[in-house]
Amino acid sequence: MLEGKSTPDHVHMCLIIPLKYSIAFTIGLLKGKSAVRIHRYMHRKRQLSAKSFCSRRYCVSTLGLNEETIRVYIRQQEESEKQQLELDFE
Template identity: 55%
Template sequence: MRGWQSQAHVKHYCKYHVVFVPKYRRKSIYGTLRKEIGGILRELCRQQGVELIEGYAMRDHIHMLLMIPPKYSVANTIGFLKGKSAIRIFREYLQVKRNFTGRHFWARG
């Protein structure tokens, strides 16, 4: 049973392939922001207790393979990652550029 995780009453092997897309598919992830977003998402996954197995930042989207424990809802985990990362990206990198409506960085879905 290689790769299985265990908690008090359950053994699990829950992997999820997640794709994040910036609002309006803007090419804003390209360049230096691309590396910084990876660091932000890694840190948020560590805070939430989610294992980030693989992650790829493309020009206009991000692919991630996450192992989310069953005690956390997938929707709540993704909402946490998208919400907190959007706030940090706006504060640290996009405050000068005002090409996004409000603080919305990721598209819905």
Template identity: 50%
Template sequence: MADCESLSHVRWYCKYHVVFVPKYREKALYGKLRRQMGSILQDLWMQKGVEVVEGHVMPDHIHMCLSIPPKYSVSQVIGFLKGKDAVRIQRNLLGERRLTGLHFWATGYCVSTVGLDEETIKQYIRDQEKPQQDQLALELD
């Protein structure tokens, strides 16, 4: 297990495929916000010691493969990321100045563990915007 990370008394390999969406699944992640999403989240990841293995922003959702230290639960990290990120988005990019009620993300999220299929999941995240070749084409005459 050469890919293991270590803390003072533990060796760990905890990777998760996480997806979360804007409130009402609005296509809000485009333009300036889409370009700055990585830098907005990067500061928050560093605060929790989370490593982003792979990530991709779509107009209506974000896919990430995260390596989360075992001292934090997945829900704790995602709650922290979504909460702090929403405040930064509202204040810095959308110009909101309220102290409460700043909502950007939907309440839930999707998470699955990553094991031996890590390369498959990373490829899936990378290829989000590529057209799928195996779908049938609908031709209208």
């Protein structure tokens, strides 16, 4: 993982995936492992609910010369979302 940022409802990541692994395999592995860890954590805290942890959807974009632009976007995502929420409430 080159860059990453999480919010309460989603995660942005900039990854390098070796060509021998498909994008679908890699995303499935990441989402599966994270769902198991979240479930274990919530079970220990006695905060289990019937909700699922991961959406079946995801968005993928390949990078070329724009890698730094994407990495800056990921870093600034939280601030951007806060500004959007402020605009929505006005």
